[in-house]
Amino acid sequence: xxxxxxxxxxxxxxxxxxxxxxxxxxxxxxxxxxxxxxxxxxxxxxxxxxxxxxxxxxxxxxxxxxxxxxxxxxxxxxxxxxxxxxxxxxxxxxxxxxxxxxxxxxxxxxxxxxxxxxxxxxxxxxxxxxxxxxxxxxxxxxxxxxxxxxxxxxxxxxxxxxxxxxxxxxxxxxxxxxxxxxxxxxxxxxxxxxxxxxxxxxxxxxxxxxxxxxxxxxxxxxxxxxxxxxxxxxxxxxxxxxxxxxxxxxxxxxxxxxxxxxxxxxxxxxxxxxxxxxxxxxxxxxxxxxxxxxxxxxxxxxxxxxxxxxxxxxxxxxxxxxxxxxxxxxxxxxxxxxxxxxxxxxxxxxxxxxxxxxxxxxxxxxxxxxxxxxxxxxxxxxxxxxxxxxxxxxxxxxxxxxxxxxxxxxxxxxxxxxxxxxxxxxxxxxxxxxxxxxxxxxxxxxxxxxxxxxxxxxxxxxxxxxxxxxxxxxxxxxxxxxxxxxxxxxxxxxxxxxxxxxxxxxxxxxxx
Numbered sequence: 001x002x003x004x005x006x007x008x009x010x011x012x013x014x015x016x017x018x019x020x021x022x023x024x025x026x027x028x029x030x031x032x033x034x035x036x037x038x039x040x041x042x043x044x045x046x047x048x049x050x051x052x053x054x055x056x057x058x059x060x061x062x063x064x065x066x067x068x069x070x071x072x073x074x075x076x077x078x079x080x081x082x083x084x085x086x087x088x089x090x091x092x093x094x095x096x097x098x099x100x101x102x103x104x105x106x107x108x109x110x111x112x113x114x115x116x117x118x119x120x121x122x123x124x125x126x127x128x129x130x131x132x133x134x135x136x137x138x139x140x141x142x143x144x145x146x147x148x149x150x151x152x153x154x155x156x157x158x159x160x161x162x163x164x165x166x167x168x169x170x171x172x173x174x175x176x177x178x179x180x181x182x183x184x185x186x187x188x189x190x191x192x193x194x195x196x197x198x199x200x201x202x203x204x205x206x207x208x209x210x211x212x213x214x215x216x217x218x219x220x221x222x223x224x225x226x227x228x229x230x231x232x233x234x235x236x237x238x239x240x241x242x243x244x245x246x247x248x249x250x251x252x253x254x255x256x257x258x259x260x261x262x263x264x265x266x267x268x269x270x271x272x273x274x275x276x277x278x279x280x281x282x283x284x285x286x287x288x289x290x291x292x293x294x295x296x297x298x299x300x301x302x303x304x305x306x307x308x309x310x311x312x313x314x315x316x317x318x319x320x321x322x323x324x325x326x327x328x329x330x331x332x333x334x335x336x337x338x339x340x341x342x343x344x345x346x347x348x349x350x351x352x353x354x355x356x357x358x359x360x361x362x363x364x365x366x367x368x369x370x371x372x373x374x375x376x377x378x379x380x381x382x383x384x385x386x387x388x389x390x391x392x393x394x395x396x397x398x399x400x401x402x403x404x405x406x407x408x409x410x411x412x413x414x415x416x417x418x419x420x421x422x423x424x425x426x427x428x429x430x431x432x433x434x435x436x437x438x439x440x441x442x443x444x445x446x447x448x449x450x451x452x453x454x455x456x457x458x459x460x461x462x463x464x465x466x467x468x469x470x471x472x473x474x475x476x477x478x479x480x481x482x483x484x485x486x487x488x489x490x491x492x493x494x495x496x497x498x499x500x501x502x503x504x505x506x507x508x509x510x511x512x
Contacts, residue, residue: 013340105135136154136156154174186268188410211234234344239413248300271302283295305345387502437481454491458475
């Protein structure tokens, strides 16, 4: 008897439907074909034990299982339930009338319980697109999959519940999620607030400008100056995620297995803080069967690289293309996938190996030339891609002991949102441009015109600081953001002067 059940595999951030064909014939053998990896091949032993423990069995007959299309690699243990239900239906141990109407996914424990899977959201999206009547999966993933409207989603704790469902002996409860209400209720669930930061008003201003225009930032200063504290609070002043951004971000975290249990939707902007020992593959994504890296997990949010010079040179250099293109393309012999990587890069570093160069109170113990050598660990092309480069100085005791509370993140965010709205209107004719940092040369010429006084000021700054052509563009973009915060239609000389001030850490100029 031939029975077809359906699962899905993940390619990039999307899902492809997999047909599991189970054919039972006379003989004694078990064949699993269709390019399965080792985890899929091992499903035979898991399925056999799970069925035995819930009162069913794999009969001693010839069973051939084909996973089509056969030229796509099948990975992971989430096909256990798909294959098990196919075997039970093909051997007439359960009713087979409706099994082909559902996408069925889940990993089996030996006692028959179901373990969570990766990628429930993209699988549900594909199931809805293909017109399936429902999606059966482990209960731990049910909220995530139920985001997809007009697709019945059923969560099960064990294979016995799924068997009883198809036999008509017991019904599975359909999960209903009010996506917009759930999204709205968690929009402002930030752990950190800008009001916690004492002093550092100039750095807060730089962070506000960065958030308003989507600009990358490097913070350089001695230990304990507050670099990490400021970076962790940046997501709280960024504009709230739109529902589209939240869905896209959730898909990436879902296929990576990073989504919290019983979480329906990523509703706050991600903040990723990888350790400096990270490899280039872990940062950008990849592997034999490509998975998203940290830059994709930070999509629509913030990637924070602390102790920047301590990262391997090769790791930092692979950031250059994603920072410009806002996606990462990973090619392998069998396939090529693209992962989105539109993130704000926030970096922090000490000014020298001992950490106290240019400190107002503590003397630097580094030898001659060491400071520039330390900074030279960061290549000029990467530094050029960081729009705002600013020195963070230690907070004086009088400001630390001041009981006055600073501005709350919600107040700063209101100004950021107003500036972003101006930019959304400005770039509404451009599909992939949403903020000033994403402008190309065409948009720079159209929306960032400088008068004669501004041109002279910028020329002098370029010559004095020996800035590159890319830095020229970055200065103008930051100046445009400063003007947007004041709702000014044109860039004025004071806007440009402030933007130039944020390039003071360019290679070869800092500390001179």
